[in-house]
Amino acid sequence: xxxxxxxxxxxxxxxxxxxxxxxxxxxxxxxxxxxxxxxxxxxxxxxxxxxxxxxxxxxxxxxxxxxxxxxxxxxxxxxxxxxxxxxxxxxxxxxxxxxxxxxxxxxxxxxxxxxxxxxxxxxxxxxxxxxxxxxxxxxxxxxxxxxxxxxxxxxxxxxxxxxxxxxxxxxxxxxxxxxxxxxxxxxxxxxxxxxxxxxxxxxxxxxxxxxxxxxxxxxxxxxxxxxxxxx
Numbered sequence: 001x002x003x004x005x006x007x008x009x010x011x012x013x014x015x016x017x018x019x020x021x022x023x024x025x026x027x028x029x030x031x032x033x034x035x036x037x038x039x040x041x042x043x044x045x046x047x048x049x050x051x052x053x054x055x056x057x058x059x060x061x062x063x064x065x066x067x068x069x070x071x072x073x074x075x076x077x078x079x080x081x082x083x084x085x086x087x088x089x090x091x092x093x094x095x096x097x098x099x100x101x102x103x104x105x106x107x108x109x110x111x112x113x114x115x116x117x118x119x120x121x122x123x124x125x126x127x128x129x130x131x132x133x134x135x136x137x138x139x140x141x142x143x144x145x146x147x148x149x150x151x152x153x154x155x156x157x158x159x160x161x162x163x164x165x166x167x168x169x170x171x172x173x174x175x176x177x178x179x180x181x182x183x184x185x186x187x188x189x190x191x192x193x194x195x196x197x198x199x200x201x202x203x204x205x206x207x208x209x210x211x212x213x214x215x216x217x218x219x220x221x222x223x224x225x226x227x228x229x230x231x
Contacts, residue, residue, distance in 0.1 A: 145177025
């Protein structure tokens with residue numbers, strides 16, 4: 001019963017303790033937050049998730065070392081592009097990566113990241129993979145989801161095994177957008193679309209984004225694109 005009592009006391013403390021909250025202007029790190037009810041509020045953060053599509057088929061249908069190489073190539077390139085566009089990597093989760101963008105043009109930077117990831121998947125990773133494994137039938141597909149909202153950042157877990165949790169619409173919606181059709185690798189919400197620069201909206205006089213109704217979210221307006229941004 002002692003173990004149950006310990007858990008009961010800890011959960012009771014979580015629900016009863018007051019929160020120590022403060023506004024933040026930079027992406028917090030683990031060390032800046034305590035394990036108790038301590039949080040940083042970000043007035044607006046742009047969240048990007050990049051996710052390999054059909055990874056279950058990859059790990060079930062191919063050698064484990066090949067799946068690992070695909071994971072590593074995708075995550076390495078995505079991480080490098082995120083950093084080059086001013087994003088802060090906040091988590092790796094299997095075959096996906098999460099990043100936060102702040103600063104002067106976070107939405108534009110995040111969207112350009114998504115378009116660059118599409119380019120590198122098609123023009124760097126896939127050719128390298130096909131050169132090494134010319135008879136391999138695997139086709140790399142991915143999806144990037146991007147949203148922006150206020151964020152409430154706290155530290156969760158136990159001492160020695162914890163991580164930051166990002167509470168807010170953007171983190172949830174960006175992750176869910178990654179489950180949509182990978183034939184259009186970049187998906188963004190309207191709040192993102194309305195704020196990005198024309199340089200990543202229009203190409204040769206044509207709008208590269210197609211408006212859609214997100215049926216799973218009460219027909220919320222979202223946008224998708226199959227375009228890329230060359231490195």
